[in-house]
Amino acid sequence: MAFPGFLADYTVQTVIVGASLLGLCSGALGCFAVLRQQSLLGDALSHAALPGIAIGFLLFGSRQLSILLSGALVAGVLAALLIVLLTRRSRLKTDAALGIALSLFFAVGVVLLTHIQNRENASQAGLDAFLFGQAAAMLRQDLWILGTVTATALLLVISFWKEFKVVTFDPDFASSLGLPVTALEIVLTTMIALAVVIGLQMVGVVLMAAMIIAPAAAARQWTHRLETMLILAMVFGAVSGITGALLSSLARGLATGPLIVLTASGLVLFSILFATRRGILWTAIHARRQHANLITQHVLTTLYQLAQNHHNPAYRTEQGMVVSYYGDAGNRALSELDRLGYVKPARHLPEEGTHWILTAAGIKEAERILASLHPVES
Amino acid sequence: MSTIDPQAARSENVTNIQVDARHEPDLAIHVEDLTVSYGTKPVLWDIDMDIPPGVLAAIVGPNGAGKSTLIKTVLGLIRPAAGHVYIHGKPYRDQRRLVGYVPQRTSVDWDFPTTALDVVSMGLYGRLGWFRRPGKREKQRALAALEQVNMSSFADRQISQLSGGQQQRVFLARALVQAADIYFMDEPMAGVDATTERAIIEILRKLRDQNKTVVVVHHDLQTVTSYFDWIVILNVRIIAQGSVADVYTAEHLRAAYGGQIALLQSNSFTKDTQG
Numbered sequence: 008m009a010f011p012g013f014l015a016d017y018t019v020q021t022v023i024v025g026a027s028l029l030g031l032c033s034g035a036l037g038c039f040a041v042l043r044q045q046s047l048l049g050d051a052l053s054h055a056a057l058p059g060i061a062i063g064f065l066l067f068g069s070r071q072l073s074i075l076l077s078g079a080l081v082a083g084v085l086a087a088l089l090i091v092l093l094t095r096r097s098r099l100k101t102d103a104a105l106g107i108a109l110s111l112f113f114a115v116g117v118v119l120l121t122h123i124q125n126r127e128n129a130s131q132a133g134l135d136a137f138l139f140g141q142a143a144a145m146l147r148q149d150l151w152i153l154g155t156v157t158a159t160a161l162l163l164v165i166s167f168w169k170e171f172k173v174v175t176f177d178p179d180f181a182s183s184l185g186l187p188v189t190a191l192e193i194v195l196t197t198m199i200a201l202a203v204v205i206g207l208q209m210v211g212v213v214l215m216a217a218m219i220i221a222p223a224a225a226a227r228q229w230t231h232r233l234e235t236m237l238i239l240a241m242v243f244g245a246v247s248g249i250t251g252a253l254l255s256s257l258a259r260g261l262a263t264g265p266l267i268v269l270t271a272s273g274l275v276l277f278s279i280l281f282a283t284r285r286g287i288l289w290t291a292i293h294a295r296r297q298h299a300n301l302i303t304q305h306v307l308t309t310l311y312q313l314a315q316n317h318h319n320p321a322y323r324t325e326q327g328m329v330v331s332y333y334g335d336a337g338n339r340a341l342s343e344l345d346r347l348g349y350v351k352p353a354r355h356l357p358e359e360g361t362h363w364i365l366t367a368a369g370i371k372e373a374e375r376i377l378a379s380l381h382p383v384e385s
Numbered sequence: 386m387s388t389i390d391p392q393a394a395r396s397e398n399v400t401n402i403q404v405d406a407r408h409e410p411d412l413a414i415h416v417e418d419l420t421v422s423y424g425t426k427p428v429l430w431d432i433d434m435d436i437p438p439g440v441l442a443a444i445v446g447p448n449g450a451g452k453s454t455l456i457k458t459v460l461g462l463i464r465p466a467a468g469h470v471y472i473h474g475k476p477y478r479d480q481r482r483l484v485g486y487v488p489q490r491t492s493v494d495w496d497f498p499t500t501a502l503d504v505v506s507m508g509l510y511g512r513l514g515w516f517r518r519p520g521k522r523e524k525q526r527a528l529a530a531l532e533q534v535n536m537s538s539f540a541d542r543q544i545s546q547l548s549g550g551q552q553q554r555v556f557l558a559r560a561l562v563q564a565a566d567i568y569f570m571d572e573p574m575a576g577v578d579a580t581t582e583r584a585i586i587e588i589l590r591k592l593r594d595q596n597k598t599v600v601v602v603h604h605d606l607q608t609v610t611s612y613f614d615w616i617v618i619l620n621v622r623i624i625a626q627g628s629v630a631d632v633y634t635a636e637h638l639r640a641a642y643g644g645q646i647a648l649l650q651s652n653s654f655t656k657d658t659q660g
Contacts, residue, residue: 044494167515169510169519170510170515172499173507176494176499176507177488177492177493179462179488182460183460183462184511185482185511186511230498231500232498232500233499236498
């Protein structure tokens with residue numbers, strides 16, 4: 008076999024496939040959550056899932072994943088409804104409503120969880136794995152659930168692409184077009200809840216929100232198009248999942264969920280720092296260049312105005328004077344202007360330093376700059 | 386939504402007598418007994434508003450008068466406590482295709498990852514129907530609309546890189562592409578420079594000259610007489626409505642604005658101070 012030994016391992020294979028499916032799904036849906044400024048919705052939904060898991064276990068006495076996840080989904084939907092109700096019927100803003108729903112449901116979940124753990128039942132063991140996730144507990148049949156949810160999510164996003172886009176960007180306008188905005192929002196929120204729920208087993212209640220937010224947030228840094236953002240977020244999600252799964256398989260006792268989240272967060276950090284156009288580094292370089300450009304233009308117009316004041320287009324400006332005013336930036340500006348062919352050096356008197364004369368192109372450019380400062384209204 | 390209420394019963398009686406089954410078909414917009422409240426606080430009270438076709442109409446009133454709420458309710462974005470809206474004599478639901486909308490520019494996040502052209506083509510989504518993507522023809526129409534607002538060179542520009550006035554023009558182009566008969570615009574001239582304001586009013590006039598009806602929430606009382614031919618003065622209730630020449634008086638403004646009008650009175654832009 009060409010694979011390294013550990014990749015042949017049944018559990019490792021399952022975790023890698025599961026983690027990449029989860030990454031694809033949460034990456035795609037996370038874009039809509041982030042753009043709708045509902046990043047924390049994922050957090051509220053995942054924390055709210057805990058009592059659902061506990062109640063599912065109490066009612067059916069089973070650890071079967073489908074039962075626990077159904078409970079989680081019901082609890083998540085109830086929490087989402089509570090959030091909508093709180094924001095519509097009270098004066099609370101969305102962040103406060105999210106916070107209340109999150110802590111209320113999580114507290115109930117923890118109470119139920121400790122209650123279950125004190126009941127001395129053999130099958131209870133491992134329910135608390137949902138707090139931080141336990142990827143190794145994943146079975147091959149669980150992949151079907153992950154795969155179905157991911158396929159459904161992608162199918163919906165492709166089918167209702169333009170509707171989801173306009174509802175996310177401008178819900179009022181979408182509604183004026185006659186689109187069923189509330190129904191579309193419910194579909195989106197339900198799919199986000201499903202993505203959260205299928206990730207609970209692997210990543211856990213506490214960290215699952217990161218899987219919704221991080222890939223989308225990282226992708227947003229690189230592009231100005233929703234299509235590209237969605238694809239990038241899916242790639243980032245899958246890469247995080249696979250990397251996390253591989254890292255955790257390298258040694259015993261490395262938790263998969265947190266490693267996946269760490270990888271995703273690393274991608275966010277990298278994107279914020281280094282992304283083209285929006286990244287901090289690119290913006291800083293761009294700002295520096297803009298500033299240098301501005302100084303260069305300023306020097307050129309100063310030369311132009313000096314020439315104008317002396318009624319002499321071939322007026323020689325002393326370099327030392329420019330430098331005394333602009334500092335070292337003046338030197339850089341003059342050599343840049345020289346390179347552009349807007350000025351040329353000239354000797355004034357032998358014992359004096361370099362002087363500069365505007366070229367014809369330089370005069371034209373200076374006039375263009377000055378004219379652009381006073382746009383004539385038309 | 387419910388049709389079994391006294392309002393509807395009454396209009397049914399009326400329609401039984403009339404030959405035409407439609408309600409006030411000669412009016413572009415006919416609003417009847419419209420009341421809207423946020424909680425217990427009424428925002429609009431018993432609004433009866435008639436706007437004839439082919440006018441450029443302004444809705445003016447002080448802050449909190451319910452101007453935006455009025456057009457949002459007409460567009461079905463806010464559910465009224467009572468009342469009815471008729472567009473060319475039929476309920477708004479049936480006439481949606483006839484209506485275009487320009488929301489307040491600040492109501493959306495302009496950092497959304499999309500281009501000016503893409504935003505404009507959103508105006509065609511209603512017509513396209515489910516599952517169909519905008520194609521070449523839609524792109525052409527969106528480009529033509531951008532051309533109308535002098536923004537075709539910004540088609541591929543990311544929308545966060547546009548100035549406020551340019552963003553406003555993009556919104557206007559998105560409404561133009563709807564090819565509607567009646568337009569509702571929420572403060573299209575708020576926060577734009579003088580050049581953009583003139584460009585926008587030129588487009589609105591052109592629409593009116595094509596016999597379309599344009600209803601604009603407007604803030605600047607100084608420009609009412611030069612821009613508009615119809616006016617609705619609002620402060621929770623309708624204070625006055627009619628042609629600008631008839632009802633744009635200091636008396637009506639005082640009724641709407643109260644003490645705030647003292648500041649405006651010295652200016653000579655209302656009818657009875659002009660003479």
